[in-house]
Amino acid sequence: xxxxxxxxxxxxxxxxxxxxxxxxxxxxxxxxxxxxxxxxxxxxxxxxxxxxxxxxxxxxxxxxxxxxxxxxxxxxxxxxxxxxxxxxxxxxxxxxxxxxxxxxxxxxxxxxxxxxxxxxxxxxxxxxxxxxxxxxxxxxxxxxxxxxxxxxxxxxxxxxxxxxxxxxxxxxxxxxxxxxxxxxxxxxxxxxxxxxxxxxxxxxxxxxxxxxxxxxxxxxxxxxxxxxxxxxxxxxxxxxxxxxxxxxxxxxxxxxxxxxxxxxxxxxxxxxxxxxxxxxxxxxxxxxxxxxxxxxxxxxxxxxxxxxxxxxxxxxxxxxxxxxxxxxxxxxxxxxxxxxxxxxxxxxxxxxxxxxxxxxxxxxxxxxxxxxxxxxxxxxxxxxxxxxxxxxxxxxxxxxxxxxxxxxxxxxxxxxxxxxxxxxxxxxxxxxxxxxxxxxxxxxxxxxxxxxxxxxxxxxxxxxxxxxxxxxxxxxxxxxxxxxxxxxxxxxxxxxxxxxxxxxxxxxxxxxxxxxxxxxxxxxxxxxxxxxxxxxxxxxxxxxxxxxxxxxxxxxxxxxxxxxxxxxxxxxxxxxxxxxxxxxxxxxxxxxxxxxxxxxxxxxxxxxxxxxxxxxxxxxxxxxxxxxxxxxxxxxxxxxxxxxxxxxxxxxxxxxxxxxxxxxxxxxxxxxxxxxxxxxxxxxxxxxxxxxxxxxxxxxxxxxxxxxxxxxxxxxxxxxxxxxxxxxxxxxxxxxxxxx
Numbered sequence: 001x002x003x004x005x006x007x008x009x010x011x012x013x014x015x016x017x018x019x020x021x022x023x024x025x026x027x028x029x030x031x032x033x034x035x036x037x038x039x040x041x042x043x044x045x046x047x048x049x050x051x052x053x054x055x056x057x058x059x060x061x062x063x064x065x066x067x068x069x070x071x072x073x074x075x076x077x078x079x080x081x082x083x084x085x086x087x088x089x090x091x092x093x094x095x096x097x098x099x100x101x102x103x104x105x106x107x108x109x110x111x112x113x114x115x116x117x118x119x120x121x122x123x124x125x126x127x128x129x130x131x132x133x134x135x136x137x138x139x140x141x142x143x144x145x146x147x148x149x150x151x152x153x154x155x156x157x158x159x160x161x162x163x164x165x166x167x168x169x170x171x172x173x174x175x176x177x178x179x180x181x182x183x184x185x186x187x188x189x190x191x192x193x194x195x196x197x198x199x200x201x202x203x204x205x206x207x208x209x210x211x212x213x214x215x216x217x218x219x220x221x222x223x224x225x226x227x228x229x230x231x232x233x234x235x236x237x238x239x240x241x242x243x244x245x246x247x248x249x250x251x252x253x254x255x256x257x258x259x260x261x262x263x264x265x266x267x268x269x270x271x272x273x274x275x276x277x278x279x280x281x282x283x284x285x286x287x288x289x290x291x292x293x294x295x296x297x298x299x300x301x302x303x304x305x306x307x308x309x310x311x312x313x314x315x316x317x318x319x320x321x322x323x324x325x326x327x328x329x330x331x332x333x334x335x336x337x338x339x340x341x342x343x344x345x346x347x348x349x350x351x352x353x354x355x356x357x358x359x360x361x362x363x364x365x366x367x368x369x370x371x372x373x374x375x376x377x378x379x380x381x382x383x384x385x386x387x388x389x390x391x392x393x394x395x396x397x398x399x400x401x402x403x404x405x406x407x408x409x410x411x412x413x414x415x416x417x418x419x420x421x422x423x424x425x426x427x428x429x430x431x432x433x434x435x436x437x438x439x440x441x442x443x444x445x446x447x448x449x450x451x452x453x454x455x456x457x458x459x460x461x462x463x464x465x466x467x468x469x470x471x472x473x474x475x476x477x478x479x480x481x482x483x484x485x486x487x488x489x490x491x492x493x494x495x496x497x498x499x500x501x502x503x504x505x506x507x508x509x510x511x512x513x514x515x516x517x518x519x520x521x522x523x524x525x526x527x528x529x530x531x532x533x534x535x536x537x538x539x540x541x542x543x544x545x546x547x548x549x550x551x552x553x554x555x556x557x558x559x560x561x562x563x564x565x566x567x568x569x570x571x572x573x574x575x576x577x578x579x580x581x582x583x584x585x586x587x588x589x590x591x592x593x594x595x596x597x598x599x600x601x602x603x604x605x606x607x608x609x610x611x612x613x614x615x616x617x618x619x620x621x622x623x624x625x626x627x628x629x630x631x632x633x634x635x636x637x638x639x640x641x642x643x644x645x646x647x648x649x650x651x652x653x654x655x656x657x658x659x660x661x662x663x664x665x666x667x668x669x670x671x672x673x674x675x676x677x678x679x680x681x682x683x684x685x686x687x688x689x690x691x692x693x694x695x696x697x698x699x700x701x702x703x704x705x706x707x708x709x710x711x712x713x714x715x716x717x718x719x720x721x722x723x724x725x726x727x728x729x730x731x732x733x734x735x736x737x738x739x740x
Contacts, residue, residue, distance in 0.1 A: 046108030647677020
């Protein structure tokens with residue numbers, strides 16, 4: 001009987017302690033929530049108007065705090081389900097966030113002031129001439145980057161000092177605003193981050209800043225703005241990594257607005273690309289997000305497939321990211337009451353955390369070891385395995401105490417007291433309950449301190465932003481003053497300009513005369529060049545018939561002597577030669593190698609006819625770069641023809657024709673055509689009366705071609721003709737050619 005009374009007394013005491021932990025404030029909150037829940041859902045309609053123009057504002061984010069979400073249409077109207085007492089949060093990047101408490105079902109009209117008007121911002125003016133830049137901007141920016149994560153106030157002050165530098169250019173000012181936004185975003189002041197990213201883009205538009213703004217829109221719940229900017233960014237040519245980053249943020253935003261269909265499509269596309277590029281961190285993260293979507297849309301089988309895939313990928317590495325994936329999967333197993341799988345997975349997370357640096361993991365993170373131990377213990381309790389749960393609750397409490405995580409320590413202590421109570425160990429249950437009550441009191445005090453600190457922190461950051469906004473106003477005002485001074489100077493310059501019109505007119509007339517003279521000179525030069533081209537073409541057209549006529553005379557002589565076989569052989573070789581001549585006939589210069597091949601074929605044909613009249617030697621200097629030097633086509637043929645027909649044909653004994661190609665130096669080559677014939681004087685005397693009446697067109701043609709080409713391209717070809725012997729016999733033609 002005494003034992004039963006003792007147990008009853010303990011139970012009563014336990015219930016008393018549990019009841020005592022709730023303060024009157026908490027009870028009031030519970031009563032309020034119950035009353036609120038009991039009130040009916042109302043269909044709230046409203047519209048958002050610009051207070052300056054009274055025009056509707058489209059794509060404004062409207063949500064119930066912790067509840068439904070919608071956005072205004074093109075007419076600035078919205079419809080949302082809410083209860084009396086719910087708080088409407090109305091957000092847009094163009095104005096300050098508006099909060100409205102629902103009082104009844106009447107239509108709501110929200111008038112907003114554009115952010116630009118409230119800040120006094122103006123569109124950027126034309127860049128003014130930069131003053132001499134003072135030292136300080138880079139130093140301040142570097143200090144801000146180094147210290148803002150530990151001290152937001154110092155970081156903001158350093159950036160403000162950097163922006164005060166009057167010598168900075170628009171690009172530097174934009175970097176300053178972007179860093180301000182980065183600081184605000186790090187400290188979760190997303191509305192201020194949005195403002196400064198937009199200021200940065202207003203000053204200097206960069207892709208990285210636009211991507212950061214799209215992410216911050218999402219974090220600040222400016223979902224419509226984030227979607228619009230994300231779609232615009234994807235129209236650009238982006239690297240694979242940047243594209244994945246933009247796509248993932250856009251998919252996150254779709255998911256946040258309840259558009260799971262578009263979110264799923266985009267996540268799947270990201271997953272395919274990440275897998276193809278072996279980008280495992282992205283693949284793991286997105287696979288987990290897909291699994292979460294299927295859980296929320298009531299497709300548990302699909303969700304399990306994706307969680308399994310995420311776990312398979314995450315097992316390939318040990319990191320906080322892989323641990324986070326395992327925790328999300330464990331949470332899913334908890335919802336499906338698969339407690340054994342949950343416990344096993346959370347124990348794996350604990351092992352992973354031992355191998356990574358967990359000091360940087362904040363208490364807010366879901367992967368902390370104290371939370372994993374707490375949830376392992378809770379899973380054991382759900383399976384009625386109380387003895388196995390106790391050590392994990394105790395580990396959770398100890399770790400939470402070490403890391404000053406009052407929330408987990410408080411919850412774990414309460415659950416431990418319940419386990420002791422269920423086991424019948426009332427002394428330990430009471431001790432845990434007493435400790436729980438102490439922790440509740442501590443958590444209330446801590447919460448109040450945190451709220452007060454958050455208010456002070458928010459006020460301080462707002463003051464910093466106001467200072468920076470004032471700096472921007474002053475800058476805009478100074479630029480306006482500069483523009484006014486600039487316009488005054490323009491008026492003065494206009495007066496001076498009128499005085500200089502006469503001088504300018506005279507200078508213009510002089511310039512026009514000079515331009516006209518130059519144009520006439522240039523036109524004359526171009527005409528002369530065109531005339532030279534026509535002359536060269538004409539000379540080449542004369543050259544070819546002259547050469548063909550002489551060759552056909554040779555064929556005719558074979559036919560006349562009834563030597564049909566020799567004529568056929570000659571014609572065959574002649575056709576090969578003619579093909580080469582025709583291929584080069586339209587060029588002013590050809591490589592020396594082609595001219596050598598052509599002259600070899602020609603000399604061979606002449607020797608074929610006059611075997612009893614001469615022998616020949618054709619030598620090429622092995623050091624001569626025959627491809628580097630160029631020569632007018634068919635330049636050597638007339639000289640060789642003269643040597644055969646006018647030099648050695650009249651010689652009684654057999655003559656010798658020597659053709660030599662030598663490189664004089666790197667830029668000059670020399671070609672020598674030498675014969676031991678009767679000589680020029682005797683050849684002229686031996687001509688018949690009929691031959692004397694005919695003028696040699698070949699040599700005059702060559703002289704004219706060389707003259708024109710040297711005029712057009714510089715002195716690239718030089719010809720010298722001399723007797724070989726003092727007796728007047730023999731002729732030597734020396735051609736000197738130079739590189740271009």
